[in-house]
Amino acid sequence: AQLLSQWLDRVTLPTIVVNGASASGPFINQLSRPNRIILTATKSGSEDNYARFAGYFSDAIAASEADLDHDDEVSLLEAFLLASQQTQSFYDDEGRISTEHSLVDDNGDGLGTPSSMFDGVYAAKPKDATQRADGSIAATTILIPSQQSLPFTREELAQREDIERQLSELRSQRKTMLDEQYLQRLESLLAPLAKIYHDAQGRQDDL
Numbered sequence: 001a002q003l004l005s006q007w008l009d010r011v012t013l014p015t016i017v018v019n020g021a022s023a024s025g026p027f028i029n030q031l032s033r034p035n036r037i038i039l040t041a042t043k044s045g046s047e048d049n050y051a052r053f054a055g056y057f058s059d060a061i062a063a064s065e066a067d068l069d070h071d072d073e074v075s076l077l078e079a080f081l082l083a084s085q086q087t088q089s090f091y092d093d094e095g096r097i098s099t100e101h102s103l104v105d106d107n108g109d110g111l112g113t114p115s116s117m118f119d120g121v122y123a124a125k126p127k128d129a130t131q132r133a134d135g136s137i138a139a140t141t142i143l144i145p146s147q148q149s150l151p152f153t154r155e156e157l158a159q160r161e162d163i164e165r166q167l168s169e170l171r172s173q174r175k176t177m178l179d180e181q182y183l184q185r186l187e188s189l190l191a192p193l194a195k196i197y198h199d200a201q202g203r204q205d206d207l
Helices: 002-008 026-031 053-060 076-094 154-172 179-206
Strands: 015-019 036-040 103-105
Touching: 002 015, 002 026, 015 026, 026 036, 036 076, 053 076, 154 179
Parallel strands: 015 036
Antiparallel strands: 036 103
16 A cells, blocks of 8 residues: 555646455545545454455446436446445345445545435535535546436536535535525525536527
């Protein structure tokens, strides 16, 4: 993990690392950085039995059942969530004690978040209120773009990603806000998001 970290430190582009091996949890501690998505099959180095997460994950990338938000594309986070669920189902069905608990880290804190902490594609807010929750970058990262996807510009994709991160953070703060305050903030985010989709749809209709 230390050697891989040294290699990756030379990379300035957004990076995805999926380690589906047993005892892969510590890779998050070593590799976590801003602008990086790290997925591991286990939460610690002591979970060293054979890991099945990678097999389920490779299938989930192109599985329609992984598409939780029904946008006709499977994000990295959606594939992670389905693979984690299927991995746990394997142990449950076999009557075994689970020896792997997958993690996702994309906020650079080096801790990772298990699938059990997600409600749909939204993760629980970290204890540090200033820290962005894991999953927001993975939720907008698509490995296999759909041919039915709208023709967003790069600027629109960046704007959409920023708005969706803010929506995720807003949902995590819902219980601490007054209804009126929450709805006003929600409207202020949904209006520009709707415009992005409207503009992209207009371009697609003109094709």
